[in-house]
Structures are given as structure tokens and as C-alpha cells.
Amino acid sequence: MTLHINQVTKRFGGHLAVDKLSLTIPEKSMFGFLGANGAGKTTTFRMMLGLLDASEGKITWNGQSIGYHNSNNVGYLPEERGLYPKMKVKNQIIYLARLRGMDKKEAEKELIYWLDRFKVPEYENKRVEELSKGNQQKIQFIAAILHKPELIILDEPFSGLDPVNVELLKDAVRDIQQRGATIIFSSHRMEHVEELCESLCIIHKGKPIVDGGLREIKRSFGKKNLLIDADFDLTYLHSFPDVVKMKKRMDGVELQIKNEEVSQAILREISGKGFIRQFSLEEPSLNDIFIEKVGASFE
Amino acid sequence: MIFLSRKWVLLLNRFGLILAKTYGEKFKSKAFLITTIIFALSIIVGTNFQTIMDSFGSDDGESGSGEGWTVAVYDEEGSVAAALEQQIHIVNQNITIENSDKELEELERQVEAGEYDALLTVSLQDSGKISANYLSESLSTNGNSADLQLSLQTIQSNLAAAKLNLSADELATLNMPVAFEQSSFLETAKSEEELNEARGLVYIMIFVIYMSVLIYSLMIATEVATEKSSRVMEILVSSVPPIQQIFAKIVGIGLLGLTQLAFWAITGFISIRFSRDSLEGGIYSLFDFSANSIETISFGIIFFLLGYFLFATLAAFLGSLVSRTEDIQQMMMPVNLLIIAGAMLAFYGLADPEANFITITSYIPFFSPLVMFTRVGMLNIPLWEPMVAIALTLAAIFIIGWFGAKVYRGGVLMYGNSSSFKDMKKALILSKKEK
Numbered sequence: 163m164t165l166h167i168n169q170v171t172k173r174f175g176g177h178l179a180v181d182k183l184s185l186t187i188p189e190k191s192m193f194g195f196l197g198a199n200g201a202g203k204t205t206t207f208r209m210m211l212g213l214l215d216a217s218e219g220k221i222t223w224n225g226q227s228i229g230y231h232n233s234n235n236v237g238y239l240p241e242e243r244g245l246y247p248k249m250k251v252k253n254q255i256i257y258l259a260r261l262r263g264m265d266k267k268e269a270e271k272e273l274i275y276w277l278d279r280f281k282v283p284e285y286e287n288k289r290v291e292e293l294s295k296g297n298q299q300k301i302q303f304i305a306a307i308l309h310k311p312e313l314i315i316l317d318e319p320f321s322g323l324d325p326v327n328v329e330l331l332k333d334a335v336r337d338i339q340q341r342g343a344t345i346i347f348s349s350h351r352m353e354h355v356e357e358l359c360e361s362l363c364i365i366h367k368g369k370p371i372v373d374g375g376l377r378e379i380k381r382s383f384g385k386k387n388l389l390i391d392a393d394f395d396l397t398y399l400h401s402f403p404d405v406v407k408m409k410k411r412m413d414g415v416e417l418q419i420k421n422e423e424v425s426q427a428i429l430r431e432i433s434g435k436g437f438i439r440q441f442s443l444e445e446p447s448l449n450d451i452f453i454e455k456v457g458a459s460f461e
Numbered sequence: 462m463i464f465l466s467r468k469w470v471l472l473l474n475r476f477g478l479i480l481a482k483t484y485g486e487k488f489k490s491k492a493f494l495i496t497t498i499i500f501a502l503s504i505i506v507g508t509n510f511q512t513i514m515d516s517f518g519s520d521d522g523e524s525g526s527g528e529g530w531t532v533a534v535y536d537e538e539g540s541v542a543a544a545l546e547q548q549i550h551i552v553n554q555n556i557t558i559e560n561s562d563k564e565l566e567e568l569e570r571q572v573e574a575g576e577y578d579a580l581l582t583v584s585l586q587d588s589g590k591i592s593a594n595y596l597s598e599s600l601s602t603n604g605n606s607a608d609l610q611l612s613l614q615t616i617q618s619n620l621a622a623a624k625l626n627l628s629a630d631e632l633a634t635l636n637m638p639v640a641f642e643q644s645s646f647l648e649t650a651k652s653e654e655e656l657n658e659a660r661g662l663v664y665i666m667i668f669v670i671y672m673s674v675l676i677y678s679l680m681i682a683t684e685v686a687t688e689k690s691s692r693v694m695e696i697l698v699s700s701v702p703p704i705q706q707i708f709a710k711i712v713g714i715g716l717l718g719l720t721q722l723a724f725w726a727i728t729g730f731i732s733i734r735f736s737r738d739s740l741e742g743g744i745y746s747l748f749d750f751s752a753n754s755i756e757t758i759s760f761g762i763i764f765f766l767l768g769y770f771l772f773a774t775l776a777a778f779l780g781s782l783v784s785r786t787e788d789i790q791q792m793m794m795p796v797n798l799l800i801i802a803g804a805m806l807a808f809y810g811l812a813d814p815e816a817n818f819i820t821i822t823s824y825i826p827f828f829s830p831l832v833m834f835t836r837v838g839m840l841n842i843p844l845w846e847p848m849v850a851i852a853l854t855l856a857a858i859f860i861i862g863w864f865g866a867k868v869y870r871g872g873v874l875m876y877g878n879s880s881s882f883k884d885m886k887k888a889l890i891l892s893k894k895e896k
Contacts, residue, residue, distance in 0.1 A: 174890070175890065211699045212699075213695070213698060213699055213870075230700075230701070230702050233699060233700050233701075236699070238695075238696060238699050240692070240695040240696060242692045242695065243692065244691055244692025244693040244694065244695055244696060245691065246687075246688070246691055246693050247691050249486075257478065257482055258696060258700070260474075260478050261475055261478055261697070261700045261701055262700050263474075305696065306696075
């Protein structure tokens with residue numbers, strides 16, 4: 163049940179949306195798909211679903227292309243949320259689940275479970291247009307996963323949700339993965355991806371620029387973050403050898419250094435100069451990597 | 462084999478679901494119920510029209526159509542007035558003649574005061590010519606003055622005949638009406654009697670086809686555009702193939718339309734049954750269903766379905782091109798014009814079904830549901846002619862359906878302000894299978 167994306171290119175007229183993208187998403191994994199706005203994420207998702215045909219290359223899931231013959235096993239949360247505004251939540255979710263081959267009785271049972279889990283059981287008989295945007299999103303999520311698909315594609319599942327609901331949704335996503343589904347999702351929020359995904363891919367202008375397991379990506383990035391809080395001025399470290407970047411903090415600085423060894427040189431440099439409250443070497447965040455990789459190609 | 466049959470079960474399941482949803486949602490909507498009831502009420506009113514009019518008309522005799530219409534006649538010689546009194550009795554019994562010997566001015570005053578409804582001054586000249594002057598409060602044409610004129614004309618003829626010493630038989634010959642009957646060399650032509658019979662039925666059916674195609678195709682376009690504007694379409698189109706969605710919707714709305722028409726037909730039938738109106742004369746002489754009506758109704762149903770499917774398919778794919786429901790009217794404009802043009806041709810065809818351009822347009826798919834139906838109803842054309850039109854229309858439905866499904870798949874992923882034919886090209890590119 164592995165999803166293979168093999169040398170996929172998509173052109174819209176003269177515009178190149180996706181450029182020779184190759185990815186392998188293992189079965190039952192949680193895969194993060196990152197990219198700036200307009201990087202080609204939604205186009206790739208639509209190609210995965212068979213809504214768009216690739217200009218070149220092939221996408222297969224378990225050796226088969228994805229299309230209407232196996233759409234019962236696929237769940238999709240589109241980036242542009244869409245439900246029938248005038249239809250009641252219950253009727254609508256059951257209708258959509260049945261279109262994906264689910265039994266009516268089972269769909270009703272599952273719906274009650276999910277509405278309870280998302281703490282909105284009272285919405286069952288409300289019309290979608292009466293709900294707030296965040297609550298509509300929960301309903302949209304339920305619509306994507308109710309029929310227990312094996313492959314779930316979530317385009318920006320957490321956007322527009324408050325922190326409490328983000329947690330509810332994250333838990334749900336984790337549970338569904340543990341049940342055995344393969345989940346691919348895109349997000350702008352790096353911390354969500356860091357928290358949930360084992361592997362990820364950052365695409366930029368249709369090309370993958372980072373791809374692999376989260377741990378390996380961080381390790382191969384090489385650079386580390388060094389946090390120093392001290393009672394004296396640290397800004398002169400800016401010109402210290404092998405310091406890539408410096409950001410001022412409330413009580414000190416955050417440095418990006420070329421490798422771990424640099425930290426020891428800095429420690430030797432500043433020791434004895436005054437009171438040091440904090441000195442910690444940290445892994446680079448995905449945010450740093452994203453900005454570095456995507457930002458670099460902007461320049 | 463097992464895989465194939467499972468696939469078909471899946472297909473039918475989804476088709477049925479969309480059909481049931483389309484039908485059920487619309488059927489339960491308030492707008493649908495209200496339209497259906499209002500139109501049913503107007504059918505009841507229409508079929509009881511004469512009863513209702515009579516109940517209004519009975520108590521106002523003054524201006525009523527000729528009831529107790531009293532005419533004062535001023536005739537100096539007195540020779541015409543007596544004959545007129547007899548003659549008018551034959552022509553119109555509602556007119557009472559009062560031969561008055563009062564002064565002319567006095568009579569005029571009385572007419573003005575409303576004591577008489579009209580004043581007729583007659584005089585017989587030496588040449589045998591009758592001259593008359595009709596004076597009434599208003600010049601409203603209720604036919605009374607014409608009846609008076611007709612009567613005077615007869616009196617004048619009789620007087621002239623008497624002068625010539627004609628016998629009663631000779632006089633009868635003179636007044637005999639011409640035996641005038643119409644027939645035609647064209648074997649396709651129906652007799653005048655048949656034509657009148659057919660015209661009423663064809664008229665009703667053209668109207669029904671025209672109205673329902675117009676209304677239900679707009680309903681389809683709205684349905685599609687609503688799904689698109691609410692963006693639920695992306696989920697739908699990833700679950701169910703567009704062609705299935707389109708046809709499930711079309712069949713769903715079609716069944717809804719048939720439900721509505723059946724309800725109206727039953728209302729009309731019951732209402733006519735219980736109506737106190739006489740079924741002879743009046744508007745009913747137009748709608749005398751008999752002889753050929755079974756054939757005409759059958760063709761009517763066939764052409765109704767064809768017209769509906771053709772325009773509904775067109776509407777569905779045009780609906781997929783707009784992003785907002787507000788843009789539908791604009792997009793449907795050319796479609797509506799086609800339907801209206803077809804109806805105008807058909808109504809022209811009612812009067813002159815043999816016209817060349819009617820024959821030609823009856824084979825053009827967008828017009829044939831209405832125009833070919835008119836020809837079938839009004840003429841005795843060989844069976845192959847409607848069959849060819851049916852085949853051509855079916856072909857057009859399949860081509861539009863096939864092409865529409867392609868545009869639909871791309872169109873629903875496309876959101877923009879404009880809704881032009883450039884978009885159609887873009888939509889096609891989006892959904893193109895690139896090898």
C-alpha cells in the first residue's frame with residue numbers, strides 16, 4: 163500500500179506547476195507536505211486523487227492508479243472547504259459517506275462517535291451555514307475520514323482552528339494513523355508537521371528541495387541553534403567565525419552555527435565575561451530549515 | 462466477471478444516491494411546493510373560467526353583453542321599423558326595438574339620460590336604399606350595432622327583391638349561403654377539421670415542453686453551480702465520475718418535473734370533470750381531444766424527454782463553468798434564446814406547418830423537439846421523419862454529454878470571475894488526458 167510518485171510533471175499551458183517530483187510514501191505513515199503558497203501542493207494532491215492527470219510521470223498506490231475504482235478507500239479534505247450550506251450536518255455527512263461506499267447505518271453510528279469526540283454532538287441537525295468556520299472545518303474533517311479510508315489526503319487541516327481544536331484534530335489524526343491509514347497532509351505550520359510526521363517533503367516551485375525522514379533531515383541540515391542568555395552584551399558574537407545568523411532575544415541571542423563544535427569555541431569565548439543564565443545547543447527547527455531552503459531559492 | 466459486476470453495483474449505487482438526493486431535496490423545498498400549488502390553483506381557475514365569469518356577470522344587466530338592450534327607433538315613414546322589429550328578433554333576441562313617434566330631440570335626450578341604450582334613425586330613400594344613424598352612449602363594440610346593420614341589410618335586400626317581383630323561391634336562392642369546403646393536393650395535409658382538432662392539443666404540448674425545458678434546465682444549472690460555489694464539488698468529483706453526476710442530476714430533476722406535470726395533469730382532469738362549465742363551445746372547442754390525439758400525445762412525451770435531456774445536459778455543463786450562482790443567468794442566456802427560438806418556430810408552425818424553414822429546422826437538434834413535434838401533430842408526415850429527428854437529437858445529447866463531462870471535470874476545479882467561452886477551453890485543458 164505504498165504511494166509512489168514517480169517523476170511527475172504537471173504543466174498548465176506554459177506554466178510548470180510540478181516539476182519531476184518523485185516521492186515514496188510508505189504504508190501507514192504520516193507524511194508532511196510543505197511548501198510556500200503556490201508551490202504546487204494542491205496540484206500534487208489533485209493528481210494523487212486522479213482529479214488532474216499528470217503531464218508526465220505516474221502516481222501509483224499499491225501498484226494501481228488512483229481513480230473512481232478505488233475512491234472508496236480514499237479520503238480527501240480539500241483546501242477550499244466545501245459542504246452544502248443548506249443541508250443538515252447529518253444528512254450531508256451520511257450522503258457523502260454513502261457516495262464513498264459506506265453503509266447508511268454504519269455511517270450514522272460513526273457520525274455520532276465523531277461528533278461526540280469533537281464535542282459538537284448538538285450540530286447533528288443543524289445546517290452547515292449556521293456553524294462557525296472552525297466548526298464547519300471539524301465537520302469537513304469528519305466527511306473526509308468517516309468512511310475509514312486507507313489513504314487520507316488532508317490539505318491544510320489545521321488552518322483556521324483555535325489551539326484547543328487543533329489538539330482535538332491532532333489526536334484524531336494520530337488515532338486514525340494508528341488504526342492503519344496512510345495520511346498525507348500539508349500545512350504552513352511547521353510545528354504541526356514536526357510533531358506529527360515521521361517523514362516529510364518540502365517542495366518549492368514544483369520541485370522537492372528537502373525530502374526524507376524528519377530526523378535525517380534535521381541531522382543532514384548540519385547547522386545547530388545555540389541559545390545564550392547572559393547579563394552582558396552578546397551581539398558581538400555576530401562576527402564570530404562560523405556563526406551563520408544571529409537573532410536577538412529578550413535576555414540574549416539565538417545563534418545559528420555551522421556545526422556543534424562551534425558552540426564549544428563560543429563557550430570558551432564568553433566564559434568569565436559575566437553571568438551566563440542559559441547556554442543550550444538545540445536541533446534546528448523545521449521552521450529554520452524551511453526558511454533557509456525556501457528563502458534561499460527566493461534570493 | 463465478479464469484479465465487473467461489483468463495479469456496476471457501485472456505479473448504480475452512486476447514481477441512485479445522487480438521483481435520490483437531487484429529487485428529495487427539491488421535492489421537499491418550499492419553493493417547489495409553492496410553485497406546484499399556485500399553478501394547480503390557476504389550472505382549477507382556468508378550467509372553471511366560465512362558471513366564475515358567469516357568477517360575476519349575472520347581476521349586472523346594464524352593460525352585460527346584449528342583455529335587455531333597448532333601442533329606440535326613429536322612423537319618419539314607419540315602413541322600416543316594423544320589418545326591423547321582426548328581423549332583429551331572428552338575429553339577436555336580446556335587442557328590443559321600440560318604434561317611437563316622439564320628437565328626435567326628445568329621444569336623443571332620453572338616450573343620454575339612459576332610458577334607452579341606443580337610438581337608431583332610419584329612413585328609406587326612393588332608390589330603395591336604407592340609411593341609418595346609430596347613436597349610443599359609448600361606441601363599445603358589443604356587436605349590437607353590427608346586428609342592427611345586418612338586419613337592415615336583409616330588409617333592404619327583401620325590399621329590392623319585392624320591387625323586382627321575385628318569387629319566394631327566387632328570394633331564397635338569392636340569400637343562400639355558398640357551400641365552401643377546403644381540401645388540398647398535398648397528401649401530408651390534414652383536413653381542416655382535423656387541423657383544428659390537432660392545433661389545440663399541439664398548442665398545449667408545445668407550451669408544456671417549452672416551459673418545462675426552460676424551468677428545469679435552469680434548475681439543473683443552478684444545482685450544479687451551487688455545488689460548485691459551495692465548493693462541495695471537489696469532494697463530489699473525487700468520489701463520483703462527472704458523467705454519472707450529470708446524468709443522475711438530470712434524471713432526478715426530470716423525475717421531479719414529471720411528478721409536477723403529473724400532479725397538474727391530474728388536477729386539470731379532476732377539475733374538468735367536476736367543472737360546471739359546458740365542455741362544448743368556448744375555449745374547449747380548441748381542445749377537442751380525440752382521433753389522432755393518442756399518437757400526438759405519445760410523440761409529445763418523446764419530444765418532451767428529448768428536449769429536456771438535450772437542454773438539461775447543456776445546462777449542466779454550462780453550470781459547471783460559473784463560479785457563482787449569480788452568473789448563471791448570463792451563462793444560460795444563449796440556451797434560453799435557443800429554447801425561445803424553437804418555441805417561436807413551433808408557434809409559427811402551428812399556423813403554417815408546411816413552410817420550408819419549418820421543415821428544415823425540424824431536423825436541427827435544438828429545435829426539433831418543438832418544431833418536429835409541431836409537424837408530427839399538424840401534418841400526416843411519414844414515420845421516418847420524426848425518427849430521423851429523434852436519432853439526431855439523441856446523437857446531440859450524447860455528444861454534449863460526452864463533451865460536457867470533460868468540461869465539467871475541469872470546470873469544477875476552476876474558479877474565476879469571468880464565465881466565458883475562454884473558460885471552456887481552459888476547463889478542457891485542465892481535464893485533458895495527457896499521454
